[in-house]
Amino acid sequence: MPILQTIGLEKRFGGILAAQNVNLAVEPGARHALIGPNGAGKTTVINLLTGVLRPTGGRIEFEGRDITGLLPHQRVRLGMARTFQINQLFLDLTPLESIGLVVSERLGAGANWWRLVGTKAAVTDEIVEIAERFHLADVMHERTAILPYGKQRLLEIALAFACRPRLLLLDEPAAGVPEAERHELLATVAALPKDVTVLLIEHDMDLVFSFAERISVLVNGALFVDGAPDEVARDPRVKAVYLGEELDA
């Protein structure tokens, strides 16, 4: 059974169909990439999957359960977390506070207004573990706003990871990261534990083909091709779409 499945997913903005009849299936443990030219509707799809947008048609199932009507934070609690294409961080908090926030929220302490943050060993241990995994240990006490962009990008993923999702949706994790910081980021993404299913939305073909085991191509809001990387790479229609785009550009 796929961990995530969409059935006839559709999103209409007025007269524009941003997603139509999207039938996507992500297998447990997969490294799955969703690619497509600019404006293909990739971000619309991820916003539908995470509940930021409500679909105008179709269903979304997570681990066999219909989640179409759930709010974003409810989907997170079920085990589905995302990152954003443009960083959505808590600029006034430090990475330590941000990660601590997510961890205590997940452990159900988020509504606790009497206990002080950081008095539970389970929380502090996990903060350290995540900070080290995402190479943030050295900058834990800095305000997020002043971190280098590459570190902010890592924190973006760390916050989603701290939700301990079974499905992680990465929306263009490498976007805008300068060459010098890129390697650290890609290595971190590659080292994500295997029991976390990853759906990667990406523009960068090097990253897609080095990382993904399965690729779905989205064009004009519809799934176009779906298959293993080499099949997709050979597919003449995909080439046409991408070459066409490159010719236009």
Place this chain on the structure above:
Amino acid sequence: MTTRADDVALYLKRRARWSPFEIAFWIFAFATIWLFPGKYLILKDTAILALFALSLDLILGYAGIISLGQAAFFGLAGYFSGLVAKYGFINEPVIALLCAGVIAAALGFVTSFLVLRGSDLTRLMVTLGVSLMLGELANRYSNITGGADGLQGVEIAPIFGLYRFDLFGHNGYVYCLIVLFVCFIIARRIIYSPFGLSLRSIKGNNLRAAAIGIPVKWRLVSIYTVSAGFAGIAGALLTQTTAFCSLDVFSLERSADLLLVLIIGGTGYLYGGLIGAVIYKFLQDWIANLTPQYWQFWIGLVLVVIVLIGRARMSAWIGAVRAFFNRLGARLMPRLPALGGAGSEGH
């Protein structure tokens, strides 16, 4: 790894530790009881205003909810505590105070759902609207509230049956100061808790807050309710210490003054409302003595100057004062590390 975890735990604990600035602040606050015996009335009004401003800071400074209607809670609880005392339903002032806070919090809970929707401007209008409606209801049912004449004949029993509200306002001031301190401790506890951290994250980025599993709506409802309760306690204190309540507890000016207080003192570090209230009240008093008729002109001028200087600079000055006290404290008490390096609070 474990040393790092200890490090993190220490850092998080230290973050919530009382800094020397805070200790100095409260020692001075309680010292005023002996230092300025002739000033009890204005000190008492300042303490009430400070608590009222603290209630707004909780939603504005920590959750990003702007409001022009805190007077709704202040006024409701003010009338409530006046009425229960007048008709002898609840004679003990502290119990009446708590009940008034609960009533105001209940109103806060109900109206919070209106406030959740929309932008800052919508919130200003909705909160203003609620307090206008309550004010007009109090006016309409003058048989209960006394209408424009105010609520007459309120007699407040001694606190715990022991401490009578005396003519000089000594007991009244001490009472208000203790209530302010207790409420402050609760507020402080809240903001350093995981709940408080989640509020700051919602204020910082509510899209992401939802994306890490925070039920944004319920957190905002909770803090709005707490804030309303605090505002209500402030309103009840005013009625109890003056044995009187009039329609102006609902006035727009009361809510607007509160924003002035927070503009003067700054938001988001808990002391803004307290420091702002002290500056505002004593400025008002001083100017009113100089020009009794036109004091609002000078208040207006001060406001314009403050905004022109900029809040950032003001909070930098306050930050410098805090840093001074913290350094001083660090020198006096070397075992207590100063919080100067935390840098995450305030502003």
